[in-house]
Amino acid sequence: MSSPLKALCGVLVAVLLTATPALADQSIVEEPAALADPVRVMPLGDSITQGGSIGGYRLDLGTKLRAAGRTVDFVGSLSDGPSSMPDRNHEGHPGWTIAQIDANVVNWLRTYTPRTILLHIGTNDMYGSDPAGAPRRLSALVDKITAQAPSAEVFVSTIIPIRFADATVRNYNAAIVPLLRAKAAAGKRVHVVDMYPAVPVSDLPDGIHPNAAGYSKMAAVWFNALSSVPGSIGDPNPPQPGGPCTATPVVTGSWNGGFQGEVTVANPTASTITGWTVRFTLPGGYTVTQIWGGTASGSVTVTNALYNGTINPSGSTTFGFLASGSGTPSIGAPTCSSP
The missing domain is CATH 3.40.50.1110 (SGNH hydrolase)
Incomplete structure (x- = not known):
């Protein structure tokens, strides 16, 4: 290798070695900001x-x-x-x-x-x-x-x-x-x-x-x-485009040995939701015996029916079910997810 070429290679190596710390710093992925405390x-x-x-x-x-x-x-x-x-x-x-x-x-x-x-x-x-x-x-x-x-x-x-x-x-x-x-x-x-x-x-x-x-x-x-009092329960989480759906349950009726429940699935985001899945729990001993507006599996996972999977921004749909069992009727806090 000629002396000029050796010199050029030496300069390049020196530059790369000097630049390595800076390049390494740029490769660090910063941790996301912590969510606000409840x-x-x-x-x-x-x-x-x-x-x-x-x-x-x-x-x-x-x-x-x-x-x-x-x-x-x-x-x-x-x-x-x-x-x-x-x-x-x-x-x-x-x-x-x-x-x-x-x-x-x-x-x-x-x-x-x-x-x-x-x-x-x-x-x-x-x-x-x-x-x-x-x-x-x-x-x-x-x-x-x-x-x-x-x-x-x-x-x-x-x-x-x-x-x-x-x-x-x-x-x-x-x-x-x-x-x-x-x-x-x-x-x-x-x-x-x-x-x-x-x-x-x-x-x-x-x-x-x-x-x-x-x-x-x-x-x-x-x-x-x-x-009515700002700050007493924090600020609502703002809707994010493409973010998750929400699910709000209510017991609409009860009798000895069972109850009826409904869950409203809402889209608070700026984008249309296509398909949703709601998961919740029932008190021990209760099982779902009938459902409408969705398809149930496990304990308890409900996916949308063919006709109500699409929810427009600020829109909602509702599914209902009958559950049999004993004890105080209640619906565990549901979670809702969408693709």
Whole structure:
């Protein structure tokens, strides 16, 4: 090899060696930005917040929040509800009074640091020794919450009816509303939620606790209240072209040994969906015996029928089914995917 050619090769090698670090840097794939943390919501209260084996209002409220594209994490030291319920945490303590919640709330707030609090409390005070003092105790509890967590959004509801103590409940609700509004007017993040008229006595089998229909009505009131306060449940996930579909379930009827359910499949994106698959769970012991508007397999996967696989932007379709079994009817939070 001639000396000029050797020199040229040496220069090229030197350039490549010098450029290697820069080329290597360009080949690194950056990690995607982390998704926003879920908004921490603490359901707080007594057995009406706990909700028994059906998960109370928390079941339907979680479904509504997910369907609306909200990323929320229920927080608390307790966990109850059906196994199909995706998020079962809460601070609903059966039998507890306002004073008992007051004695423990600071520790819970420090431990779980909720962004939003849903407080329904006072029912057990209504047939205690001092129902007349309950508004004062609630006011002190809310002051303690706002002092410990001044940036949290605190939603405080009137309590639902009690069949055998309606006058006492009405007096309590009438007394707490102006107290709460005064706190809001003073700049505290306190929001009054009027829950009393949402649940009729006919939805209270034992005169105190709601059935599934009553809890569903409570969930709707909570959801509307949360949706009216920016930031309390974060921002909805914006639709993305070609993104996934959504599925919203509802139990439309039930009887001894079975129930009927419907699932609305919606397209929130800017592109037409062609074909969809919805997956959900049923309580243990339940099986699908009949379905329309889709084809079922496994436990439970439903694909579109020939006539409803195409969903235009902002459009929707519905499939329904019958399920047989025993226990409380419910539909586990569904997922929806499209090609």
